[in-house]
Amino acid sequence: MKPAPFQYVVPESLEEVMDILGQHGAEAKVLAGGQSLMPLLNMRLARPAVLVDINRLPGLDQIAVEDTAVEIPCLVRQRAAERSPIVAEELPLLREALRHVAHPQIRNRGTICGSIAHADPAAELALVLVALEGEVVAVGRGGERRIPANAFFRGIFTTALEADEVIRSVRIPRRRFSGQAFREFSPRAGDFALVAVAVALDVDPQGRVQTARVAVAAGSDVPARLTEVEARLQGAQAGAEAVKAAAAQAREAVQAGSDAHASEAYRRHLTEVLTEEALLAAMATTGGNVA
């Protein structure tokens, strides 16, 4: 199909974006990379009255390293992030996850912030933002606010963004982990994941897990941390035994959804398998001895 008619505006500043959004509210949609919105327009699942194309906004396509965080503005393409030396150095988990996002041809246009704003429950980038305790910088007529990832995703395709707000950037803390890993299972490469797992941890010189982050997207409304599993890992000797126990617990703790693509039971199974793989891989990158 073809998009329904809309009014097309190309603002030249964020202030102009806010004005337009303020005026049209939910009738307006922001178009960045378009890799989620364009399919919805083509299929007429979305019929916004006004399409606000932000692609010509100046100065919002470069990743910046600040003292405490890496800032990724709204016009940074996924493929640019994938190739960024900053991301390779500071955010290896993001880099690993990006390779699972659709295909290179899609990542060439798709943006990091666009995927976050779209809030698909299976999206890799939302999961990474939750795992790394990132925040969304939203700007609107009321000013700027920073929304932590765990408060940003409210449900399927639903976020804390107000109708007059646009994501200016996402910020991810500069926090080195001794190891991290991303694993997902999808029926075909590039498909949305049935289950995706993001793991980051610190292992002390004695081989004990100091901190662990385990985040899972398993077909429920939003990606979530498995805090019980994290607590269980903390203080445990890094190795196959602790990993097996943690993975088994993840299977029970995860909020798994059931739909045409996979049953809840299958998603629980995948959660266990992928959590085990991810934890072992993360421990292996710490250089520790994983028995």
Add this chain to the structure above:
Amino acid sequence: MSTEQLKTEAERPVAFTVNGQAWRGWVEVRRTLADVLREEVGLLGTHVGCEHGVCGACTVLVNGQAVRSCLMLAVQADGCEILTVEGLSESTERLHPLQESFWDHHALQCGFCTPGVLLSAYALLQENPQPTLEDIHEWLSGNVCRCTGYQNIVEAISDAASRLSAEKGGR
């Protein structure tokens, strides 16, 4: 017409370069690049399959990068350089080495997916002249082919990479 007026119009003037040729015209803002390439520019080599970014048949290069032309509005291509399958070979006498290789390896059957596959492969070889099988698989994952089973396409791209590297090395 002032900029302010333009911003609310259903049609806008668009100018871009396709396969080295300048093109300009008025375009309805809601039309995709794929449709404008086919119906306004008259280049029917870019195929339209799923219209939601999954099949890859409409893949073209915009400013050197492989993208889905069904997931981009034509107005967004204003000022861009576009390469379609028609622009791959430099003359009508000779196919591009990738196309030669597809011929040699029987890498197409019905041909519907072929333009998109060729442009994905072209983009891959531009940024990575000696791809591994895994690299080729990753790029091809963005193009659906229902005839060949992919094996011959993978072989064709792999062989083309060798030929192109040899050509370059020989010069």
